[in-house]
Amino acid sequence: MIDSVPAPRGGAGGPRGGGGVVGRESIRLTGSVLRVGLTGGIGSGKSAVAIRLAGRGAIIVDSDRIAREVVAPGSAGLAEIVAAFSDRVLTADGALDRAALGAVVFADEAARRRLEQITHPRVRARSAELSAAAPADAVVVNDVPLLVEVGLAPSYHLVVVVQTAVATRLARLARDRGMTRAEAERRIAAQADDARRRAAADVILDNDGGLDELHAAVDALWRDRLLPYERNVREHRAVRDGWVVSTEPDPTWPQQYARLAARIRHALVPADLRIDHVGSTAVPGLAGRDVIDVQVTVPSLAEADGALAQRLADAGFPRVPEVRWDRPGPAGGDGGEKRLHGGADPGRPVRVHLRVAGSPGWRHALLMRDHLRADPDQRAAYLLVKRELAASAPLEGPGHATADDPWFAEERLRAEAWAAQTGWCP
Incomplete structure (x- = not known):
């Protein structure tokens, strides 16, 4: 059943922009580790949820962070990006200029797909490596900005979507990242809309309240659903449905x-x-x-x-x-x-x-x-x-x-x- 609970407004640590994501091919659910997919549109406040879950004990596999890792200076990923888009996407010291690359790929669908072909397999492999290293009783939360867009929802035990009004997201992107309204609108338009995310969501966190409300909602999710779910998966135990009216x-x-x-x-x-x-x-x-x-x-x-x-x-x-x-x-x-x-x-x-x-x-x-x-x-x-x-x-x-x-x-x-x-x- 879809849970709808409040979450925060304002500077609660909005997510990083939609850089690298796990690719369309996904990892089979194997073993006892509970795997949770966490997603939300750019500027939705998804990272605040990830931070709170990490504080409760979840292991966070951050696709944005991994995406930066696989295109670091000297990496094969960065070399392939330069071969595809030229050195105009490099800074003076040879690192990836994410703003320059974003200006190219968010204005050109073919270019964005080409970038995904380079980054997705690398992010996917590294994500699998980190998930495999988790303890047997872990709750592994994959923070994936474009989880819905690349069809990953079925590969998780549970999908949590952070949802926020577009006007709030636009204001955050302007305030926290210095984006122009036109740039922010392009980034939002390049992602799935709210209806598609809701269709993929087992849990929806509506991020239009305060930070305290978000923390309370995440704590309840952790206590009442994720912890018992993890234990049931690990012990191969089904929930009895006799109590359902x-x-x-x-x-x-x-x-x-x-x-x-x-x-x-x-x-x-x-x-x-x-x-x-x-x-x-x-x-x-x-x-x-x-x-x-x-x-x-x-x-x-x-x-x-x-x-x-x-x-x-x-x-x-x-x-x-x-x-x-x-x-x-x-x-x-x-x-x-x-x-x-x-x-x-x-x-x-x-x-x-x-x-x-x-x-x-x-x-x-x-x-x-x-x-x-x-x-x-x-x-x-x-x-x-x-x-x-x-x-x-x-x-x-x-x-x-x-x-x-x-x-x-x-x-x-x-x-x-x-x-x-x-x-x-x-």
Whole structure:
């Protein structure tokens, strides 16, 4: 779920300009180290968040600092930049003149792409080296100005975006860096807009308050989410979702699913598996428990038990074994055998169902979703039944297993009739 918390205005240590960033190819989530992507537009105050997290104990991998390191005087990176842009981007003493280079690349898309081809692989390699050196119980925060632009969000366990009003950012860039308004506007325009960053964000820090508010928000994030998340990832422990209550429909559920699916897909590479949003949160307008259900289609449960299970656990989706779905169901049953993974993130309950392609349970999840999406009357009836059951049964236990209710047996027949009538197939 997206958290929205206040953060600071004014000179709280705004970020350095969008120099080098990690490249489009990203690092697989492996091992127990929690990896957090921190980003925000130029002038957003992102560095103030990084400083506070470092003070709490996070290990900061600063892409801007690394970008300077890989183009230092005498480096192969600087030599390649001079070969591409001439010595007009050098100072008198042979160092990189970042202002001169910025004037070239921010006014020319092709030039900017050429610079990225030089710097990204070097920044990426150094970032990986620093992350690999972190202790096993570390929270590693990658401070990446252009994280969204280069498609890195799925490679982190969590993405934190610092968001600030454009007018505030323009004022900061003029005051703190001496930029003209036109130069600052060009820098902002060269980056993703707020809507794209929000779509990639698991946590949003709105930087339009005071420094004390920022510190309080970052401290709460560290205490309530990052520390337990790190421990859960390291111990391969899923957060129980039994405490999650039924809620009204949340229009951001599909967007939240998209982030989770992208993270799962990244974790499972090179396997290219079908991933679907199923369950109540996959049906627009349908209330339900605030748990995102994701179905991953696997060739066999044996494959689900192998490398896929380890990759999911490392990415923050550990296995949740239980007899009732780990063993074959009775003859004529619903084919409910599967492998279930949960979420290690305490801020986003999720269930990942690994089912074999074509199995009855796999088909049923897709059919019920599509039927309810297509039939508003059945959607309304389903919502009413779920609310009645939720009011009369505990969140966990037989009463909450709504598939046992007679209405759901009838709904299965209605869904099958709808499938036959429309020619539906998974």
